[in-house]
Amino acid sequence: MRYWKVLDGRESTNGGSCRWRLRVWAPEIPNPEPCVCGYHLCRDEQVLGWLGPTICEAEIHPDAKVVECGDKIVVSRCRIIRECTGWTERTAREFACDCAARALRREHRAGCRPDRRSYAAVRVARRYARGEATRKELSAAMAAAWDVAGAAARAAARAAAGAAARAAAWDAARAAAWDAARKWQYKRLLRLLEA
Numbered sequence: 682m683r684y685w686k687v688l689d690g691r692e693s694t695n696g697g698s699c700r701w702r703l704r705v706w707a708p709e710i711p712n713p714e715p716c717v718c719g720y721h722l723c724r725d726e727q728v729l730g731w732l733g734p735t736i737c738e739a740e741i742h743p744d745a746k747v748v749e750c751g752d753k754i755v756v757s758r759c760r761i762i763r764e765c766t767g768w769t770e771r772t773a774r775e776f777a778c779d780c781a782a783r784a785l786r787r788e789h790r791a792g793c794r795p796d797r798r799s800y801a802a803v804r805v806a807r808r809y810a811r812g813e814a815t816r817k818e819l820s821a822a823m824a825a826a827w828d829v830a831g832a833a834a835r836a837a838a839r840a841a842a843g844a845a846a847r848a849a850a851w852d853a854a855r856a857a858a859w860d861a862a863r864k865w866q867y868k869r870l871l872r873l874l875e876a
Contacts, residue, residue: 684741684754685723686761687733694733695721701761706742709758715750720759726867727752736768736874737761767876774810778803779869783862802826 687694691701699707699720713719722739723731730752741747742758781803785795805822808814 683725684739684759685728685731686720686737686739686759687723687728687731688735688737688761689733690735695731697721701737703761703764706758706760709742709745711746711757713746713748713755713757715748715753715755719748719755719757721753721755722759723753726863729863729866729870732773734770736765738763738765738874765874767873771810772873772876775807776870776873778807778810780862780866781806783865787862798822798825798828 686701688701693699693701696716697720701707707720710719715721722741728736738761739759740762741756742760745759746757748755781799785799785803788795802822802825805814805818809816809819
């Protein structure tokens, strides 16, 4: 099992005032409570919901109190053991492009025909991440992609009226697809973090 702490440099990103130092145990905070006090960490795939500027691998103190809290855990004492230097603004953008491109391929394989503007937006975003596209090109691609998303949302809302009978089957299929997507995303993220 791996634990992650998401920071902005060495500062907390989601509250807290700890100034983190590599391989130094943070002071103990007795009786940790989610979103109130304690050190908030992610376990394994949970990190996908908390991505930020700096991702560090963390270690929980052997005597620490641990509180489970859905998409995170809260502990009384921990430390960061390494900063994942492979995670940069560029790799974060490329990771987002990888996830979007994979979603478009899945839609295509499922018999849907994603709008070409969606593919174009991913290509421009990838070029932007590599310094090969301008902010203006990126903005235009994003605007086109939002138009596509708006049309899809309106179509989905119209279809929803007749979908109640199929909802349970779709929910099960969606949950399985989401689980598979998260596993793929986490494997891809680990490759970036270990670079």
